Amino acid sequence: MRSWSAQNVPKLPGESIPLRLYDTSARQVRQTDPGPTARMYVCGITPYDATHLGHANTYHAFDLVGRLWRDAGHEVHYTQNATDVDDPLLERAEQTGVAWQELAEREIELFRGDMEALRIMPPREYVGVTEVVGRVADLISRLSAKGVTYELDGDVYFNVADAPKFGQVSGYDEQEMLALFAERGGDPDRQGKRHPLDWLLWRAERPGEPAWDSPLGRGRPGWHIECTAIALDNLGAGYDVAGGGSDLIFPHHECGASEGHAATGEWPFAKFYTHAGMVALDGEKMSKSKGNLVFVSKMRREHDPMAIRLVLLAHHYRADWEYVPELIAEAERRLALWRSATGVAAGPPAEELLATVRERLADDLDSPSALTAIDAWAEQAVAGDGRDTAAPALVRDLTDALLGVTLT
Secondary structure (H helix, E strand, C coil): CCCCCCCCCCCCCCCCCCCEEEECCCCEEEECCCCCEEEEEECCCCCCCCCEHHHHHHHHHHHHHHHHHHHCCCEEEEEEEECCCCHHHHHHHHHHCCCHHHHHHHHHHHHHHHHHHCCCCCCCEEEEHHHCHHHHHHHHHHHHHCCCEEEECCEEEECHHHCCCCCCCCCCCHHHHHHHHHHCCCCCCCCCCCCCCCEEEEEECCCCCCCECCCCCCEEECHHHHHHHHHHHHCCCCEEEEEEEHHHHHHHHHHHHHHHHHHHCCCCCEEEEEEECCEEECCEECCCCCCCCCEHHHHHHHCCHHHHHHHHHCCCCCCCEECCCHHHHHHHHHHHHHHHHCCCCCECCCHHHHHHHHHHHHECCCHHHHHHHHHHHHHHHHCCCCCECCHHHHHHHHHHHHHCCCCC
16 A cells, blocks of 8 residues: 655754653553664554544654654664454445445545645555455464464454463453453454453454455454554564554554464564553544544644644643644744744754753653743744854754654
8 A cells, every 4th residue: 555755854963862662561661772673563544534633643653753763873664554444434434325445545545645744754564454354364374273263153253361461561450451342342242252352353254344255264354463464564573662542552452462472472562562642622532433523634724734743742642632722823823933933044052952852852752841942942043042053954954853843
């Protein structure tokens, strides 16, 4: 599947600082330690509606991770999927009378445009599930050969009793897991399952639903196994960061980690499980199912995409926050200040500012503090406090390279 266009990223002077991130599975902030190539997988959209601000918040967070790694001299191998066949997509297609393939294609193209406008660096591999159904079926067959699956009316389930590390990513107890499993696409009450938390790997063909031929019979992949297969194929086990919104901690990342462990014998499947916070509107988490959405495509018709990016940067990536219109107005004021400040002939020296921004971002992506530091420099610059003619260009480069905000 086609990704989207990448922008040129300026090379910054001086030394970077190793990135420290919160690892959900460790319940603490730890230093990342990638090799020459840093490997990251971020779970993609189910394309049954347009990109909303909650999506943007997640992909922006992991864009910052990639930017910090690139600043440190790493090549970044980034993979993302698109769940272009799944129950919510099929349900929306039926409701609207649009073919599910057409709906998925339309919304993925809109997503590409939103990501490009927000200057989110594209994945090296952008993979639709429909492109790799055979590969997913092969992985399920491997798991079956290891004795960790069972069949129920043609469906294939992972037996949670054969997942010795299950629960280590989320840290949730069984009652929390059962509640979230029911809420987030699981089927804990299905008759015939060995345990309520056993999860679906392969869904046998149902009347009127898309299906593919496979050694497992005609059907389609379950949700969690698709990401495991795509990550294994492109990044291998033990990759550096598995990312997504905090609503993916359980069951999605928990199940995927156990699938990867069973398939390869390696633990952890990803060195870090890192999650972005949820964005709310009108007091509730922004979600397609609730319909309380602020669409990025609509916002960028009315506002500079760099102001939208500054709205996201103003919140710590792990924080839950609520969108109100005042936030975009504040971001537009900040953007105007920064552009005015970097348009002057000379400004205060910016080397210390660069060091501060690197330091704040390296500390678990503390973007709000980085913005505060740039604000202080910009206010001095517009006040005429400075004689360094190279400083405005350096600030333009650092906001571009580290924050993804272009001031030109």
